[in-house]
Structures are given as C-alpha cells and as structure tokens.
Amino acid sequence: MGRYSGKKAVVTGGTAGIGLATVKMLLAEGAEVLLTGRGEKALEAARKELGPRAHGVRSDTASLRDIDALAATVQEKLGQVDLVVINAGYTPMKRIGEADEVARAALFLGFEATFTTGAELPVDGGISQL
Numbered sequence: 001m002g003r004y005s006g007k008k009a010v011v012t013g014g015t016a017g018i019g020l021a022t023v024k025m026l027l028a029e030g031a032e033v034l035l036t037g038r039g040e041k042a043l044e045a046a047r048k049e050l051g052p053r054a055h056g057v058r059s060d061t062a063s064l065r066d067i068d069a070l071a072a073t074v075q076e077k078l079g080q081v082d083l084v085v086i087n088a089g090y091t092p093m094k095r096i097g098e099a100d101e102v103a104r105a106a107l108f109l110g111f112e113a114t115f116t117t118g119a120e121l122p123v124d125g126g127i128s129q130l
C-alpha cells in the first residue's frame with residue numbers, strides 16, 4: 001500500500017516537467033490525481049500514459065473563468081481533496097518575484113492564509129511548522 005493510497009490530489013501544470021514528475025510520484029504512491037494544463041495534445045498524452053487514476057483537465061491558471069470551472073470539475077471528479085499542488089501559477093507582475101516578495105508570499109501562505117481559510121496550508125520549507 002502506497003503512502004498516498006486513498007488520497008486525492010490536484011496538480012496544476014501536470015503535463016510536463018516538475019508537475020508531471022509530481023503527478024507520477026503521487027500515482028506511484030497510490031493517489032488519484034487530477035492534473036491540468038492548457039495544451040490538449042499534452043493532456044491527451046498524459047491521459048494515455050498515466051492510466052485510470054489520473055484525470056487530465058484543460059484549464060488555464062491565468063483565466064478566472066477556467067479556475068471557477070476547475071473547482072466544479074474537481075468537485076465532480078474527486079469530491080473531497082487532500083492535496084493541492086499549485087505548480088503552474090500566475091502573477092500579474094509578469095515576472096518572477098524578487099527574494100523579499102517571494103518570502104512575503106510564503107509567509108502569507110504559511111500564516112495569514114491558514115488563518116483566513118481555517119485550513120492548514122503547509123508551504124515549502126516548513127513555514128507552517130514554525
């Protein structure tokens with residue numbers, strides 16, 4: 001039995017690179033995974049390669065309409081979710097953040113977002129464990 005048997009996960013940008021590697025690791029450990037991407041060709045290839053516990057859904061992280069639709073699709077296909085990996089993100093700044101901006105965003109996720117939503121949101125680096 002894998003580490004994530006019975007768990008349900010969403011990975012944005014899961015058709016290539018780090019996202020696809022994350023999806024494969026989660027599947028190998030027993031999870032059911034809904035992954036997103038924009039390109040239909042890559043989604044189709046992922047669906048074929050990854051098998052029945054993977055759900056490939058076309059969704060653009062930069063589109064609020066797509067994000068709303070994705071929430072409904074996740075609800076329909078997975079119901080309750082145990083893990084969300086925001087691998088494909090979007091910044092209106094159109095650039096990678098400076099170190100202090102990234103640190104502030106991580107602190108927000110580690111503390112304020114958890115306070116605001118009531119859900120514990122662990123962040124890379126274990127900030128939520130501080």
Ligand SMILES: NC(=O)c1ccc[n+]([C@@H]2O[C@H](COP(=O)([O-])OP(=O)(O)OC[C@H]3O[C@@H](n4cnc5c(N)ncnc54)[C@H](OP(=O)(O)O)[C@@H]3O)[C@@H](O)[C@H]2O)c1
Pocket residue numbers: 012013014015016017018019036037038039040042059060061062087088089090
């Ligand atoms: N590689 C690195 O060294 C590195 C280092 C630090 C941080 N990162 C960050 O880690 C993340 C993944 O990097 P990567 O190198 O694995 O990227 P990648 O190989 O280019 O893969 C990106 C994945 O995200 C999808 N994607 C891109 N834009 C999207 C959007 N707007 N909506 C939904 N899906 C989208 C792509 O599919 P489609 O194009 O078909 O949508 C693809 O599946 C990125 O946020 C990157 O900034 C990477």
